[in-house]
Amino acid sequence: MIPIPPAVPPNSSESSSIAAERLKKQRTASVVLYAGLVLLALWVVRDFIVVAAWAAVVAIALWPLLHKIAGFRWFKGRTTLLATVFTLVIAVLVLVPVGLGLAQALREAHELSEWLRDAQENGIPLPDFVNRLPFGVPQITAWWQANLAQPLRGSAAMKGLHSETVMTLGRHFGARAAHAVMVFAFMLVTLFVTFQAGPRLSGSLLKAARRVFGDSGTDLVEHMATAVRGTVSGLIVVGAGEGALLGVAYFATGVPHAALLGLVTAIAAMLPFLAPIVFGLAALWLLVQGSVGPAVGLAVFGAIVVFVAEHFVRPVLIGSSTRLPFLLVLFGILGGAETFGLLGIFIGPALMTVLMVLWTYLVE
Structure with a gap:
């Protein structure tokens, strides 16, 4: 019998390199597949990304309050009831001022x-204040007459009020208003689901961040949430304060519809440097009516309120929670508003916080 030579064992190093190469290709293919699926999903829900972002901002801002109220005896274990109450309160706080x-x-x-x-x-008719101007009265009077x-x-000018342009602007405004109502309605639904998920959702987000990015990813998510929360507090608290103080000033100086104008000032004050436009127009109206003293007083008082709020109160509220310098806070708010619109006011400081955290990791 002719002996059969033993089989040559495969090269273990060669087989391991082939397996490693195959595993690398599989991981690359998986990453490409997952990335493609994520992009496809984002493209499908692209019209609702802004809705989800608004809901996320509101939920992050109210999360500590939600967690505290969830511990009360009436709401313990009743996440649906708690989510319903929070969602209804937010809807009322928005719809009542808008309706008024x-x-x-x-x-x-x-x-x-x-x-x-x-x-x-x-x-x-020629306004009375024209006759009290220090110069140019004859020329203005002749032109007016x-x-x-x-x-x-x-x-x-009157013919233009009935032109096709005005009708187009009206239709455009109606379409934008209908879109805003739809966005707000979907935001409330998203917010209700987010509140109902409760701590389970936040725990899942932190767990996913830790699994993908490690402990540094979890810290970064927490810093971003703190930045959004501080920005919301700074903008809303400062805006409400400016609106209340200037609303009292409007009432004291005799500006009509002082409460409504105070609400408009509060909304404008949530954006830096917009409140002076509102109280400046109110002061100009007083000046046109011949009330020089109240006009000057309103302008000076408004300037003081806005200066203190914008340069001291708002940077402290936002910067202390995020540990951001005032300049980064200002750049984040203004740059975010320019890039992403109103939503960018809250996203901008969060992105600045990311840069600050990354810089801290680099220099330490």
Whole structure:
């Protein structure tokens, strides 16, 4: 019998390198597949990303309060009831001021329509303050008498009020308003689901961040949440404070619709340097009516309130929670608003916090 030579064992190092290469290719293919699926999913829900982002901002801002109230005896173990109460409160806080503002705007629109009709028939009389101007009274009076004091029925400006451009602007405004209502409705639904998920959702997010990025990823997520929470507190608290103080000033100086104007000032004050536009227009109205002292007083008081709020209160509220310098806070708010719109006001400081955390990791 002819002996059969033993089989040559495969090269173990060669087989291990082949297996490693195969595993590397599989991981690469998995990453590509997962990335493609994620991008496809984001493309499918692209119209709702802004809705989810708004819901995330509100949820992050209210999360400590939600966690505290969840420990009360009435809400313990009743996550659906707690989510319903929080969602309804947010809806009321938004819809009531908006409804009051719309009702007042409709009343003002009726008065404006009556004024325009009277201007068409009788013209616009010369304001009394023109005669009190230090110079240019004859020239302004002559121009006014020639252009505005006569009936404006046939003027180009009045014809333009009935043109196709105005109708187009009206349709565009209606479409934007309908889109805003839809976004708000979907945001409330998303917010309800987020509140209902409760601690389970936050725990899953932190667990996923730790699994993908390690402990540094968890710290980064927590820093970003703190930045969003501090930004919301700084913007809303400062805006509400400025609106309340200037609302009192509007009432004291005799500005009409002081409460509504205070609400508009509070909303404008949530964006840096917009509140002066509102109280500046109110002061200008007082000046036109001949109330020079109240106009100057309102302008000076508003400037002081805005200066203190923007340079001391807001940086402390936002910067102390995020440990960001004032300049980064300002850049984050303004740059975020320019890039992402109103939502960017809250995203910008969070991104600045990421840069600050990364810089801290590099220099330590």
